[in-house]
Amino acid sequence: MNFGEVIKSAWSSLVSNKLRSLLTMLGVIIGVAAVIMMISISAGTEATIAESINGLGSNLAFISAANVRGGPGSGPENSSGGLVYTDVTAIRDQISGVAGVSVEQQASENVKYNDIALTGVTVVGTTPDYTTVRDVTVASGRWLTEDEQTRAEKVVILGSKVATELFGTAEPVGQTILVGDTTQLAVIGVLAPKGLSGGTNFDELVYTPISVVFKKFTPSFFARVVGDRVRTIFVSVDPKASMTDVITQITLLLENRHKVTADTLDFTITTQQDIISTRESTTASFRTLLAWVAGVSLIVGGIGIMNIMLVSVTERTREIGLRQAIGATPGDIQVQFLAEALMLSLFGGLIGVLSGVGGSQLFGQLSSMRTVIVPYSIILSFSSSALIGIFFGYIPARRAAQLDPIVALRHE
């Protein structure tokens, strides 16, 4: 038999019972589609996360306060987790390679303008460097100045969505809003829309000097305990400087100021890169896991093919005997049945690829999750389907080839 005849023969065998062929292919179809869809969903999620992290700004380092387990009296004065506001100025003034340092202290307050009231708005108390560090731009008006910060001047910059909600199309700059039921703040600027980035929706916040938040929006009992402690300091590192270098310097500076040692650090420094790496390795291993799970269903599909091929060999025992009698060698018979198994698996693979790609796109549109079709997943699963056909078709094909023609011809 030449190649064309093998194909024709396998094809005619497959179409002789379309329903059976389709059901047999189903395992492979589902397996291939599953691999493609799982990988595309996880790749989409990875992409969304990566973008979100990128929105934080590269060259960004976060210094977070960490609690020391020593308890009171076991260490220096600010032993219960020690970043303070003065650390900010220290870092800005004493470390080289720093483009900007900002700090935030948040509160949740009601905001009113005329008749319009918004509840539970997050008020971000921050510093002049905030715009550099967090990569936001002012659309109208201006940002905070150092002076306003020192004097705790009652000024506010609005996020773009808050501005629209309170003022509509009117110009907010120059107006006064009421924050926290008692404090009047003058609007000096509005931010350009930025949206959701790094877990923060910049458009829905209002921004004021941190000193104002400390004075006006921090409950007094809390203020007595906390003092001017801050939770997070954001440092934007000059792209030309070495990130590791700057981090080392900051670590030494803070160790000195807080009077702690390397073993009793009351802060941690994380870079955006650290977060990316962690996220990447987590999602990568998750992706591998999903692919393996989907791979299992491919194997089940292969077993289905082997099963049906074995049935087919038994059913066609007389036919095999006849073919042998008229001159088919064992090799001819083996090739014939292998071709049928391979055709089943390849067709299943093809339909699976189309279903997987279509399904991924559909899923991306219907759900809130993003999907990214990954080409290697298509190549991987399609070639797996080919291997499945060969591997699981082998035993039935061999069994067919080894039939004794005399016995086969006598079969029912």
Added chain:
Amino acid sequence: MMDREVIIETVDLKKVYGEGDGEVTALDGINIKIFTGEFVAIMGPSGSGKSTLMNILACLDRPTEGQYILAGEDVSEYDRKELALIRSRELGFVFQSFNLLPRASALENVILPVIYRRENRISSVERKDQALAVLERVGLADRVDHLPNELSGGQQQRVAIARALINDPLLILADEPTGNLDSRSSEEIIELLHSLHDQGKTIVVVTHDLDVALHTQRIIMVRDGKVYSDKENEHPAPRTEKQAVLESSIANILSEN
């Protein structure tokens, strides 16, 4: 007279199954020679070994001892693949139960042996032509696209004979060719075999039906694995159609009483 070459020669052919106590000797030393152009019947009761002998002559099985020389080639020790190639090249088979592929047309069934040919490969157009020619030879030119279930038993057997002829084999082997046919179809088939024989084909028929055997030239009788008798058929059955019709109507009248 035709060129009388030896086409089949067996030398002390033996076939033993099983071992030890369970040993069964199916063939116990068969020595025969069959020449080109002969029309031979091999007969015998059940268990005589005639089927075993047929299987070996058909190159579907190998002897345990002895030799089988087919057209001058000793095939006694050929492996499965070599035997398959011999079958493809030299032999044509007709079975009791026709053994046509049920989902293929008469034409496709007849072409099947050509697909497995190793030498002399021809294009698919040539194949179709050859198949049509041979179907015409057996009288089925008007049914080439029919499926087996659309054909009568006799017609199916004719397709099978056409299939056996397509590779122009040296030898046609028929195993109870009329076993599944009524008397009318049986006659058609026997007549067909006769005409093939007239055209020079060598035909070996295994049968237990004396009616069939009487149409042949030579009857070899097998019993207990040995050749019991091997003689020219002294009373060959009549050939002309008129006589055949006459005889069959006599047979019908007789059976009605």
